[in-house]
Amino acid sequence: MAGTSLSMKDIENSSIRDVFGRALVSIGERVPEVVLLGADAIGSTRGALFAKQFPERTFNFGIAEQEMVAAAAGFATCGKIPIATAYAFLLSMRACEQVRTDICYPNLNVKLMATHAGISMATGGTTHHATEDIAIMRSFANLTIIVPADALETVKAVEVAVEHSGPVYLRMGRGEIPNVHSRDYEFVIGRSTCMRAGGDVSVIACGTMVAEAIAAADSLEKEGIDARVVNMHTIKPLDQEAVIAAALETGAIVTAEEHNIVGGLGEAVAGVVSEHAPAPVIRVGVRDCYCGIGPEDGLRRKLGLTSESIVSAAKRAMSLKSSRNR
Amino acid sequence: MGRAVLKTPEELAARARDIRKHVIKMVGAASSGHPGGSLSAADIVTVLYFNEMNIRPEDPGWPRRDRFVLSKGHAAPVLYAALAEAGYFPVDDLLTLRRIDSHLQGHPSMRSTPGVEMSTGSLGQGLSAACGMAIAAKLDGASRRVYVMLGDGELEEGQIWEAVMTAAHRKLDNLTAFVDSNRLQIDGTVAEVKSMGRIGEKFAAFGWHVIEIDGHDIPAIMAALAEARRTQGQPTVVVAHTVKGKGVSFMENRVEWHGTAPKPDQVQAALAELDAPLKGGDA
Structure with a gap:
């Protein structure tokens, strides 16, 4: 777990989105170019920890996912590593064309980190589910798509996604799911x-x-x-x-x-x-x-x-x- | 360092005329492209690239450079003409516009063409990207400035107004947007398709500093940019009243020249008109 201040105990006892929030802080400490972009869901996507630690590097665009994603492209052209967070249905569908045209087409170093994917917003209903996002994102050239299976893999995926050069879509649920990986697990993009x-x-x-x-x-x-x-x-x-x-x-x-x-x-x-x-x-x-x-x-x-x-x-x-x- | 800066309105007007000629020649050679909205933006783009912006064409990635985003990406010919004249790539490349292996695509591609700062052409998105650039500059404590060219029809895209709110909210006084208000879009006049009312008042209501000018009056463009640089605590929009097809009489104010290329005889007629001696105070 090089470079992360998260303890195994933290990881093993937390839901994916809580771990995600702490992984953001950890990567923010290590990589000064990282900025966090949100669209009025910084709290529920667990970006709030990062926002508290790095207020000057956190940018809330309000309820405007399309603008947030296009702005992320602008940040990336200036050497920043923007992590754009939103619910999966919004990031993949409301901002779909911005993801393709502004991020994937110019192959910009933007990290799209989608929370509440699949049916994890269960009682919220279909408007808030995302069961289409992988299909949409798969058709965009240049984009790396990662779907972590547990809290430990989420932490590693956040780190590796930021270290990777190029656009990444990281897809997370929100709940607590069993840990399936052991502590010494090595996460490599593209290697199952x-x-x-x-x-x-x-x-x-x-x-x-x-x-x-x-x-x-x-x-x-x-x-x-x-x-x-x-x-x-x-x-x-x-x-x-x-x-x-x-x-x-x-x-x-x-x-x-x-x-x-x-x-x-x-x-x-x-x-x-x-x-x-x-x-x-x-x-x-x-x-x-x-x-x-x-x-x-x-x-x-x-x-x-x-x-x-x-x-x-x-x-x-x-x-x-x-x-x-x- | 950097390209030669043109200081006088006369020099800039001459350069704008050269750029208009490039637009006609390249769109004519490609038999496709957008002459009308390129010609309406030509004077503003000329002042930006040859007077206003801090750029180094020999080093397109220079981190301290000012940024220009052509949000109305279909006006690519005028951008390419300015970039070539500024020295980012050979002027001869212009005649390869829209050819299969050319770096000059129908809409600007930042990975293809030196000097293009953002891939644009899907309307409504450039201002958002420019906000990202302007915020990043503030974060770095850098003095670089960001310029955007919007179309008036483009303002119909809702994402424009998302970015308008952000720019005011974040007090992006390093951001200057131009609205190339040529009053025409593909399906007709902007007034017919979706009337904008008073564009300046809309931006003002969102908290922007608003300047209205004749977008072909070069001293007025220069003065507006100086005023934008002096403006603190809010972004500036320059609502530039322009003529679509400006400089080529048979194209002026005619919507059919939005996305139609001139035929060879029309290219010759347009170049002859642009080559006629410049009239003093022409605006």
């Missing part, structure tokens, strides 16, 4: 993490669904099925080697994401598999619908964003593999 070895089927997951994938692998193990679990924390550039290896070595793939199955991680994986090592790919995710309103747990069950869905998808992928091999 094998959470569990296995030869019968591969589950390639990102974000909150990594913990579900591990739980699914536990269940499958009890039935004698040996599932590989890959944390695909970087959606772009995708770790093609790991995807091809999963296809060749296990012959059956399940993807899992808190996002529409249209345009997300699943389609990214399926694209690589179909071009390089054809094998069945079953996508677990939001099935091209708006998610409605409800408490997060209930909504997850209703939408099938669960380990149980991954288990049944894994069995389906394996049966497709065996029917093909007959």
Whole structure:
């Protein structure tokens, strides 16, 4: 954990957005060029800690995400490293064209850090969900997309995103999710993490669904099925080697994401598999619908964003593999 | 260091005429592009690049340089002409406008063309980027200034007003915006499409220092810039009343020359008119 003043205890006992807030302070201490931009959600995106520590480097644009993103481009041309924060639905959709034209097209060193992604604003309803952002962001050349799976990975991703030269979209939920990484975990952009070895089927997951994938692998193990679990924390550039290896070595793939199955991680994986090592790919995710309103747990069950869905998808992928091999 | 500064209105008027000729030649050679809004902005762009701004064309990345953002990016030809005349790249490049491997794209690209400070062309966004630049300058305690060129039709984009609020809120007195008010947009007059009313009063209501000028009166442009530099605690907007197609009589005030290139005979006619002796006090 070079360069961060966060203790492991801090990280292990905190929600993603609380850890994110402290990671911002840590990177602000280390990198003087970092400035924080917000759009009247500096408090709920947990930028308030940074704002308190570095008031002169914090800029609230009010409720104006499009302007904030375009202004971030201006900051970047002057040698600053702007971290533009907002809820994921606003950063990816309200400011969508600004992200493409002002940040990605000129390849500017802006860090877009989106909170409250997926259905984490559960009871807030569909207006505040973001199940489309990965699909949108994936289509922008030059952009790196990172979806951390737990608090530790969030801290590391913030640091690595700032050290990386070029635009980054960092996608976070807001809640407490189980830690899936150990303390000595090394985070490298574009290099996925094998959470569990296995030869019968591969589950390639990102974000909150990594913990579900591990739980699914536990269940499958009890039935004698040996599932590989890959944390695909970087959606772009995708770790093609790991995807091809999963296809060749296990012959059956399940993807899992808190996002529409249209345009997300699943389609990214399926694209690589179909071009390089054809094998069945079953996508677990939001099935091209708006998610409605409800408490997060209930909504997850209703939408099938669960380990149980991954288990049944894994069995389906394996049966497709065996029917093909007959 | 830097490009030769032109001090007198007469020298600047002559340079503006050269820039207008480049605009006609390059858009004619490309058979595509936006002559009308380039010609309306030519005098202001000339004063900025050859009198006002602190720049080093031989070192486009010089950190202390002033910044110019052409928010109305479709006027790229006038920017390219000024950059070439200032020495950022060879004047001969201008005739490659819009060709497949040219660095001079239809709308400015900061990664392609030396001297272009922001990739623009999608209207409404340049002022926001300029605010980012102006805030960054203040953060650095630097004296560099930021200039933006907006179109009057462009003011219909809501994001303009987000940035107008920020510039006033943050007291960005290092920021000067021009509104090239040529009163025309693609679908007709601005008054017909979405009437703006009094532009200056709108900016004033948001807390900007407002100066209204004839945007082809070079001494007035110079005086407005001097006044903007003297203005403290608030950004300045120069509402410049201009003529779309200025300097080429058959293009003046005609909306069809917004995005239409002149044919070879029209190029010759336009150049002949621009080459006619400058009239004293022409405005």
